[in-house]
Amino acid sequence: MRSKPFICLLLPLLGLTFLFAAPLPGIAAELVGFSDHRFRPGTIVIRNSERRLYLVLRGNRAIRYKVAVGKRRKAWTGQAQITAKYLKPDWSPSAEVRRDFPNLPNVIRGGAPNNPMGVAAMTLSNGNYAIHGxxxxxxxxxxxxxxxxxxxxxxxxxxxxxxxxRTPVVALP
Structure with a gap:
């Protein structure tokens, strides 16, 4: 009889664990098959047309993430490397963004709710681009x-x- 209160306390906790452990459909990363042998394990491959980013793993597998990519005539293709990693980065609009949105502040501090970089960013060697939140x-x-x-x-x-x-990054059309 003493085990019943314990079970009554345990069941709601198990339910909460399941709720928080469940992946979010459509945005959570997933392990997938990846048989494109042009890319070594450890390479980030962005497929603009799919709006997906793949981190290539060993054994013909990859972790696939859903991403947003450059809009028409803004998406880049080619090769780059990660040059730096930042948590809660500050953001400054580029000259192009400033032309389109002249009222933006010069800097939005990291962690601010209006900071478009989100919680982290990794800059790339190909210019003003980054992979970010x-x-x-x-x-x-x-x-x-x-x-x-x-x-x-x-x-x-x-x-x-x-x-x-120095992680290699390859962006495909």
Whole structure:
């Protein structure tokens, strides 16, 4: 008879664990098959047309993330490397963004709710581009940026811990 109160306390906790452990459909990273042998394990592959980012793993597998990519005529293709990693980065609009949105402040501090970089960013060697989080999760899966790759904040946190400086990044059409 004494075990009944324990079970009554345990069941709600198990339910909460299941609720929080369940992946979010459509945005959570997933392990998938990846048989494109052009890319070595550890390479980040962005497929703009799919709006997906792949972290290539051993054994013909990859972790796939849903991302936002550059809008028409802004998406980049080619090769780069991660040059730096930042948690809660500040953001300054580029000259191009400033032309389109002249009322933006010069700097938005990291951690601010209006900071478009989200919780983390990794800059790339190809110019003013980065792979970063976002303060607009509804943009994920769309072509909306000025060339950066946006990820859900929980996904950039995951990728951030898996890769380092000089990680190769390849963006395909």
């Amino acid at each position: 976002t303060n607009r999760p509804g943009s994920i899966g769309r072509a909306v940026s000025y060339g950066c790759i946006r990820m859900a904040n929980h996904d950039i946190e995951d990728l951030f811990q898996r890769v380092g400086i």
